[in-house]
Amino acid sequence: MIEFETMAQRHNYILDQLEKNEVVKISDLAKKLDVSIVTIRKDIKTLENMDLIYKAHGLIYKNNPYTQDINVNEKSLLNVEQKRDIAKFAASLIEPNDAILIASGTTVLQFAQAINVTNGKLTVVTSAMNVALALSGKANIEVIQLGGVVRPNSTSVVGPYAEDTLKKLSFSKLFLGIDGIDTDYGLTTSNLLEANLNHLMIKASQKTIVLTDYSKFGKKGFGKICNLNEIDHIITDSRITEKAKEDIDNLGVKLTIV
Incomplete structure (x- = not known):
């Protein structure tokens, strides 16, 4: 239990907790600060009106946790170094004749x-047209592009085809990108058809490896892919929170920080 004399001190404590954790329960804050739910809700409302936090379903977030369907060209400009480091490590996991x-x-x-x-040969099946193009000129790689309806924002295909x-296929590994990863809710993407395709990808693969930078943690997209405990390995960068690390470890999912 922590006691503060002023409202400003409580506000600073709440914001500090959000810096350390991507999401905080309002009821937990009331207990730790030894104040009533009414008092803590007033504090939350004040911070929300100042655009310092986002409140939803008894939880508070540093930013709006709900992702939108952003064009792939815009996404490619975000967290470039982190994505590059994650990609390099993921590439080291490929084995001969995978x-x-x-x-x-x-x-x-x-x-x-x-x-x-x-060494050996690599067979790649992908839903993403830009991935197929990136691999098509490389030696010892056979690329199979899935068919379907092309999503303009992601240049990837979805749908029944x-x-x-x-x-009809089976894979040793799936390398999966996501729009959101919430340790309670699971993995999500901003498109329902893509979420369904991603779920089928998991079922077709012996191991699922998620490649995501820190900014996707605590976020939720429109379509749920799966629960967190349905995947095998997460590769992310060093800005992941300690709370997220602990939750992932408790679920028994392998975590690599690059």
């Missing part, structure tokens, strides 16, 4: 660009 599946997203595009096969093809 058959892998690559979903869509700017981080997995960086991953595709980082792949260099010098891609889904039917996946049901």
Whole structure:
């Protein structure tokens, strides 16, 4: 229990907790500060009116947790160094004669660009047209592009054609990009059809490896892909919060920070 004499001190404590954790329960704050729910709600309302926090369903966030469908060209300009480091490590996980599946997203595009096969052969199936193009000229790589309806914002395909093809294939690894990862709710993307395709990709793969920079943690997209405990490995960067690290570890999911 922490006692503060002024409202300003409580506000600073709340903001400090959000810097350390991507999401905080309002009821937990009331207990820690030893104040009533009414008092803490007034504090939250004040901070919300100042655009310093975002409140939803008994939780507070530093920023709006709900993602939107942003064009891939805009996404490619965000957190470029982090995505590049994540991609390089992910590329090191490919083994000789692997058959892998690559979903869509700017981080997995960086991953595709980082792949260099010098031993054996690599078979790649992908829903992303830009990933297929990035790999098409590389030695020892066979690329299979899934068919379907092309989403302009992601230059990837969705729909029954891609889904039917996946049901007939099996992969050693899936490299998955996401729009949001919430340790309670799970993995999400901003498009429902893409979320459904990603779910089928997980079912078709022996191991699912998620490539995501720190900014996707605590976020939620429109379409849910799966629960967090349904994946095997997350590769992210050093700006991930301690709370997210702890939650991932508790679920038994492997975490690599680059």
